[in-house]
Amino acid sequence: MEPTLASYLALSGILFTIGAVGVIFKRNAIGMFMCIELMLNAVNITFVGFSRFYNDATGQLFVFMVMSVAAAEAAIGLGIIIAFFRNRISVDVDDASILKN
Amino acid sequence: MITTLLFFLFAGFAIACAGLMVYHKNPLYSAISLIGVFIALACIYMLLAAPFIAAVQVLVYAGAIMVLVIFVIMLLNLEEDKPLTRLRHLYLIGSILGLVLLAQTLFIFYAVKKSPQSAQEQADAGLTLNIGRAMFTEYLLPVEIAGVLLLMAIVGAMVLSRRLKETRLDIAQKEKRR
Secondary structure (H helix, E strand, O other): OOOOOOHHHHHHHHHHHHHHHHHHHHHHHHHHHHHHHHHHHHHHHHHHHHHHOOOEEEOHHHHHHHHHHHHHHHHHHHHHHHHHHHHHOOOHHHOOOOOEE | OHOOOOHHHHHHHHHHHHHHHHHHHHHHHHHHHHHHHHHHHHHHHHHOHHHHHHHHHHHHHHHHHHHEEEEEHHHHHHOOOOOOOOOOHHHHHHHHHHHHHHHHHHHHHHHOOOOOOOOOOOOOOOOOHHHHHHHHHHOHHHHHHHHHHHHHHHEEEEHOOOOOOHHHHHHHHHHOOO
């Protein structure tokens, strides 16, 4: 029994679930950032899986796009985290309440 | 047979590492678990006959992005995650969301009937040659847009890390020196 497309999609769904739950449970901004990276990777599995099962390179091109977006997100996100740390001396998202009220 | 064995090995490793990433309170342990997930996913891409994506996964994710994240964790010298003090109902919301997403994942097994049940015989879509050909002919415009996006990210990161006025961290460090 070879792994079917459904098993790759199920792996992707499980990893996406773990990432989505982690974003809600994590307190520090870097932990949330890493959970978002995990969710992006979970989506990449579906792209490569469909690409393999239909023998079409488009899915892998899309993975390339997702990876460049993830690299841009890493640069900007970590810049924001460092700027936030400079002003609050903490990376806890509960301290990011300057827009409240 | 061997493919199935390897799939379950790497999938189990990826899921276990992802669970550990969410479980660990120390951000450094989380980052190292996430690197484990990325390596396992690179192996899964090899199983899916996509060597180019597997190599880029290791280079970009495990190599560049995670080194940057670990660099920032070391730089900020983060302490362990405190448990939720307020917004305790977030645990409930998160658990419900997780259960709904898992139910949808199980639904996949019933929904995916029309798609091909076994992989195509020829597996040449993942070769670097074919990806490069598609990238520079059919999908040239999206690739160039991705390049512009990366340029904007570089400019944005430089603007964000610029120091406009004295921050609280500067004041704290100045007082420590005194």
